[in-house]
Amino acid sequence: MSLLAVEGLRGGYVAADEIVRGASLSVEEGEIVSLIGPNGAGKSTLLKLVAGLLRPSGGRVVLQDRQIAGLPATAIGRLGLSFVPQERNVFAAMTVRENLEMGAYLEPAQARTRIEALFARFPMLADKRRALARTLSGGQRQILAMAMALMTSPRLLLLDEPSAGLSPKAAEELFATIVALNRDGVAILMVEQNALEALTISVRAYVLVVGQVAREGPAAALMADPSVRDLFLGG
Amino acid sequence: MRDRSIRLTRRTALAAGAASLAMPAVVRAQGEPIRLATLTPLTGGGGSYGPVMAKAAATVVEEVNKAGGVLGRRVQLTSEDDQTNPEAGVRAARKLIDVDKVSAIMGTWASSVTTAVAPLCWESKTMLCTVSGADSITLLPHQGYLIRTQPNSTLQITRLGEYVLSLGAKRVFQMIPQTPFTQSSIKLMEAALKKGGGEQGSLIYDDKKPTYRTEVDQALRFNPDLIFAAGYTPDTVVLLKDIYRAGFKGKIIGMAYSINQKLIDQIGQAEVVEGVYTFAPSPAEGATAYERVKKITGMDNPDPYTCQVYDHANLVLMAIAAAKDASGTAIRDSVRKVSQGGGKTVDNAVDGIKAITAGEKVDYVGASGPCDFDDKGDIIDCKFRYEQIKSGKLALLKIA
């Protein structure tokens, strides 16, 4: 049984205008799975549909045996799925520590121990615990956003273009962090523009084109496939 | 203090309700009634005076009706609210003149309302009786359709200036909000003081501010030995508190319409207002009419406006009786026949109408004074009442 199984998912921002048109994919326990594809293919929309930020107009989303399609985002969050948005993903006017507390807003009892654990894991956050989030660099901000998502101890993390806007060095560090997180047992489904880098750290990958899964397979195989490369340039 | 204000409201509420309910039935029984109206501020800045005023007039009408009415007709009194606002006042007056077809409107309080309503009245030949004091009002081309029972500013302030000098004050500071009589008040006081070798400083303040600390500072810098607080009750409450806090040791004088029992209760601390002088056109203290007003309103010290509107109602009703005609013009032409010029002294319309019907000449002496008018409609001389607050109560010093 998969950790996450998506079947024939459909939906978009407006009911009349479907961007995801019957996509199916799955994520197993402990995997890193990448979702790649050309611009406008509907990758981010798919993540938002899964995370409950958008309401699917069709299809099934099963998280550990539970049908979650149509549940509100917070309910899905409680079931062990955490979503990290691409933009505006921290509370800019709050301190790092307060951001983390907000990450576990629904589980305040565990907040203190988890924050300590995250501080141990990301010393940078510990150093900056009293800094306002808006003073962090782009890479630090992404780490904070992920740490916030981890505050609920999720089984599955959904990352929406985590490396967007980062310098190459910061992006590299970020991917290293993602791998490290995964080693601790968190499964990851991420959308990445930085497809080659994403494939490098992924077990499997899906290629999304016009709202549907066009190719899927082991990451290494997809990376080697010239037709995948062509897809990005409309071949 | 709180109990007092609530009781007051409730009582006026009952009166107003009774009046509006009772009236139509009576009217139907009697045919064409004589229509009169009060236009007083039931809400807005003058909202604390209007309801009692309206009630005093209503009681006079009630008594007259009980005694058989005037000219064998019932009197119907309509009471409207001018909201202390000329725009609303004009709308209400229109309704009274056009729909209710009243022949007299009584009790307009704020000078601005009176100024706005007056042209409607003289154009429609409706009598207007007012308690507003601004000099300018009787200077309007009202063709006689206006009388006022309130002495005008010139008379008032001149007298007040003389009194202030008699208290031994040489440096007087006047604190006054922006009102129709502000300029004349400052000018007249200045003149009155100069005659006696006194000096005046003055400050016009914004009557909508929660505190006047800085204004009081400014006043104290003048080093006055007397402060003349010439505002209305709401701002004077604040002003007196701030004067007290500032530690002012000199004398304070104010107009009785603002420094009244309500203000004393408001401030709630005798010490703050101890020794403050008040000055007012005197109701005819001790006059029988004044005692009647006391009874009607249940107040120990009915304010001058209530007394005046009581007089308005009596005068108008007797004028109708004397003219044997209920039109506004008839009232205009005969009001001075019942108010002055000798004859049997009466203190209420019931007795007056009886006497008039019997062919006697009457001279009304009202609750606010003798009620004699000059050609402009101004009251001819008037007594003034000087009081001082002693341990939280207004104590009469003299009436002169």
Added chain:
Amino acid sequence: MTGWANYLVFIVATGGFYALLALSLNLIWGGAGMVNLGLAGFFALGAYASALLTVNAGAPILAGIAGALVVGAIGGYVVTMSTTRLRGDYLAIVTLGFAETIRLVANNEIWLTRGSDGISGIPGPLKAELGGWFNAAYALGTLAIVALVWFALRRIDLSPYGRALRAVREDEQVAQVAGKRILRFKIEAFAISAAIAALAGALYGHFNSYVAPDIFQPLITIYIFLAVAAGGVGRVSGAVAGAYLVIFFLESTRFAAAAIPGLAPVQHAAIREMLIGLALIVVLRWRPQGILPERIPPAPRPQSQEAT
């Protein structure tokens, strides 16, 4: 004329002033998506301008009214200048303050405005000649002016100018990209709107022959918002209908007040004002389009259409 007829004439005239104010508000609220919470201030501005010109300077009444239009437009221009680049909430706050400031000036600049005494003896046109018919004639004249303004605003509404104004209301940025100088449109519209409010004030003064600071209470602004919301935001005819609806409501509650026994006059007045506020919320909530909803004018069919 006497009695009910005269009263009705008075209501018709007052309704006309309200209608002009409603037309003024509708032009910017419905037309350009701006609000003016200081309508009473512009109303006062016009009333004073015309009163001062005719009483103090002895100008003819028409010149006074023209002066009111100019002063109103300048006032509107000044108020919008500081806020046109900002969001609408700021304009709301500024206009609120503007009305209060106008009242302060009217109250305190006694050399000019005679303070809270107000200005009395404002001449009415042909008052002597018309005698008892003055009110009726004036009410008719007011109606004619309302009709004229209604006609002019409808022309604007249906013209390319009105079209551009609506574009500004819907999306300023896209309107800009479409080549519209939104600043000009917003300032012009507000200035015209302010001038119309001032016109209402001038007419008011010449009718009642008296203006004073206390006349221009902020509550009038609420009346007009209710009028426009009830009539239909964005519909010129709706503003006029709404204004008469409100004046009818205001006057009829005067008669209805007596029907509730056992209340003090203060309480009657309080209930009336409560009803006004309540009505405004109810309209905004359940009938936001008003009784006469905004309409899209159909495209003119070209003659050549049949050929294709």
Added chain:
Amino acid sequence: MKAISDTVPRPHVPQRSEPDALLAIRDVRRAFYGLDVLRGVDLDVRAGSITGLIGPNGAGKTTLFNVVSGLVPPDAGSIRFAGRELAGASPEAISNAGLVRTFQVARGFPRLSVFQHLMLYGREQPGESLAAALFGSAESRRREAELAERAWQIARLLNLERVIDHPAQALSGGQKKLLEIGRALMAEPQLVLLDEPTAGVNPTLKAEIAHHLRALPARGITVLLIEHDMKFIGALCDPVIVMAEGRVLAQGGFEAVRADARVREAYMGVRA
């Protein structure tokens, strides 16, 4: 299907003498909150061309459009359009100079009708002065009739005739896209910037849009468009400009650009 040039009379667009760069952008920079979004963009758009602008998300394409159309002032750099410097000019001035743009998510005036939308974009409207609105003018009536004629033709051409009196908020997604194009046509610009004209559009409609666009240069309208559909780009655009990380990476014919190793890397996300 008729192309627009067949049915609509040619506008009186003054012919430009310079044959080459209608739009010349040099070293345009823009940062938001310390993040460099445009890091020195240089590009030319040849008059009479349909130029494609492609690049991965976050490359700065839409920001470039915002800067060129005046919605966002550039921090530095020059934008010359038809011989005029436009950097820092107001959006309406730029639009009136003959450079009109559309938006990615169809934006417009939801409560205005299709006809009103089209009319709004008409150039030179004497009727937009107060005097003309109030008193009417022959000039304004003439122009209004002219524009109305044109609006009808464009509506007919774009199959929007049936919905010409409908408010924009009642249109389908595809119709909104067509309306965007119609608006751009009404403006008779020298250069039109199209931000993803086919996003969320079905293949049939896409072909139709391509058809309309292809007819524009003949009418003196140069096109610069952002697009993600490579087929669409390949079929329509020459040259193609590739942006990545706030700079222009490559420029040339579609096939050449596609073959460029740097471009493939940019799209696939290989980093140095």
Added chain:
Amino acid sequence: MDAILQAAVNGLVAGAILALPAIGFTAMFAVLRFPNFAVAAFATLGAYGGWMANAWLGWPVVAALLAAFVLAGAAGAVTQRVALDALRPAGPLTVAIAAIAANVILENVLRFAFGNDLLGFDLPLARDVRFGSLRIGPQQIENLILAVAVMAALFAFLAFTRIGKAMRATADNPDLARLKGIEPRRVELLAVFVGAGLCGAGGMLLGLDTSIDPLTGFRIVLSVFAAAVVGGLGSIPGAVAGALLIGLAEELATLAIAPTYKSAIGFVAILLTLSLRPRGLLGERAY
């Protein structure tokens, strides 16, 4: 010189009281993104609430202040729920207009219940204390302390409590807040409760120093707006700074211009701010 110092002291005290409703107004704006013009009525309601607790029930000042806060806050929350929430899709200006209507209703509910008479607290008045040539009233000092205490409590609430942080989070980034499980409607309601409550507390402090009638709140409302705009709409520290500034400006101005124009100072401050620094002293959306 003394006059200036004295006016400055008076201005600071007035500003501290003004700060409470200004914070309330700005806080509601930060979370709900529309100007709640009913603040005048909330302040008046607080004044009456405190007065009832003090004069009828004999509660001491601090307890009465709490009553004022709760009554005004509850009125704010009810207004929001019953009248305003449903209008929010129509845009902030529509809600703002409805808030004015709500203000008229609330003001008249008080007028209906209490009439237009002035009411005063049952508290002894004390003479001012002198420091050299400066004087300050014990009541002012008490008000200053109370205002500062309320502000401190508010800042502690926002900085240390979970729900207070959630409020800031919602003002900062509503989408992310929702994603993190923060119920926006609850937070909004809380923001209105606290915001209107602060207006109420400010209204009562005002009433303590002066007297109460249905227009108590209306008298300061322009200054409150001015404080919020000058400080930057949506910024709480900005509202505090703005309030002190407006308080100072109003008092100092009386030395230079006619005191009758005190109320216009706020308007001038708004115009100046919008022309010179439209986002206010501390900018929007700062905590």
